[in-house]
Amino acid sequence: xxxxxxxxxxxxxxxxxxxxxxxxxxxxxxxxxxxxxxxxxxxxxxxxxxxxxxxxxxxxxxxxxxxxxxxxxxxxxxxxxxxxxxxxxxxxxxxxxxx
Numbered sequence: 001x002x003x004x005x006x007x008x009x010x011x012x013x014x015x016x017x018x019x020x021x022x023x024x025x026x027x028x029x030x031x032x033x034x035x036x037x038x039x040x041x042x043x044x045x046x047x048x049x050x051x052x053x054x055x056x057x058x059x060x061x062x063x064x065x066x067x068x069x070x071x072x073x074x075x076x077x078x079x080x081x082x083x084x085x086x087x088x089x090x091x092x093x094x095x096x097x098x099x
Contacts, residue, residue: 016088048079051092052084053084054092065081
């Protein structure tokens with residue numbers, strides 16, 4: 001394996017992380033912009049679970065936690081960031097799809 005292969009692999013991983021963070025950001029924006037203005041229910045009654053397909057302590061994880069903190073203030077609900085790294089983010093994506 002030469003240095004060119006390592007750079008290509010790093011570029012692929014970085015691209016996947018950016019794409020996954022983009023999906024998480026789009027989901028957050030979608031939740032904020034499409035939330036109904038009805039106040040008949042106290043929903044959600046439990047903390048919101050945000051699944052991050054990144055390893056704890058990485059750059060995308062830190063960004064996800066900052067977004068979750070601000071989103072929690074806006075929604076008035078605690079948001080729990082759950083890290084599900086591995087398999088090129090597929091484990092986290094699968095957990096999100098099943099939730």
